Amino acid sequence: MFAPSLLRQASSFRKVNSLRPVISFRGFASQVKKDGRLAGKVALITGASSGIGKETSLLFAREGASLVLVDVDDKRGNEVTQAIKDMGAPAIYVHADVSKMKDSENMVAVAEKEYGKLNIVFNNAGISHADDDDAVKTSEEVFDLTMNINVKGVFAGCKYAVPALKRAGGGSIINTASFVAILGAATPQIAYTASKGAVLSMTRELAVIHAREGIRVNALCPGPLRTELLMKYLNTDEKKNRRLVHVPLGRFGEAAEIANGVLFLASDESSFVTGSTFLVDGGMSLSYLCFSSLEGITAAYVTPL
């Protein structure tokens, strides 16, 4: 553990995320490619109103997919859908709470009704509850809600997607887990960590069981990202630096960088990839010894704020 004064001093050495991605992820958003990597495919994306789901929806549209965007945030979901339509790509928005079996069944039915088939499902919707804490402090309600959305939501998405993908002659399912399913978390969030472990295990079973049906199932494990979900907790440079000390690339990831990983798993380019634990984490899972983000300090474990 470091003395608070040391950490204060250390966090003043540099501003968080001074190491920006070398590529600009904006500016090529408005064109649909004629021979895109998902040309002719129909894709359903949950949690499409924001963050990873939104960036993936925009990227899939540019790569030629027809889209079903799913969320509970109808206002933002409709805005993303309209932006995709404005690009000239087919897209519809469906309100569905993925923790409700009927809603999940309906979103798949709408996809098949609208486009006649379904090829790709990205089960991405998830929450990280503000009151999710350690085992002693976390309430039953918070635990149940997190498991219902993050785990049952993925189960429901797969339950109804598998028969639809079979009808289409095969397909690709990507389930969003997290690096915490591999590493655990420095910040106590027992329900979230448990839920992402379940998504990872469930994905492995799905991949094996449905492999001979031509359905690939992979678990996407993002590292810490500069999205709303995380930044609302890491709201000071000091808190951000506590996380960044563990990330070799020295910055938070961007949702658009995760979307690029999802595109690979969704497309036929990953035709021999199934059951994988697909980490897009800035090298975080390898950082047994940490870089000197906190100057003069090398640490493998930093206690949470």
Ligand SMILES: NC(=O)c1ccc[n+]([C@@H]2O[C@H](COP(=O)([O-])OP(=O)(O)OC[C@H]3O[C@@H](n4cnc5c(N)ncnc54)[C@H](O)[C@@H]3O)[C@@H](O)[C@H]2O)c1
């Ligand atoms: N942001 C990170 O650092 C990070 C890291 C690892 C994994 N993840 C995971 O990535 C996924 C997306 O995260 P994000 O950062 O884009 O978050 P986000 O909060 O920006 O987006 C999540 C979306 O899911 C929607 N949603 C929430 N509950 C829903 C429900 N019951 N039914 C349908 N939609 C619902 C929200 O309205 C929101 O639009 C989540 O599963 C999250 O756990 C995020």
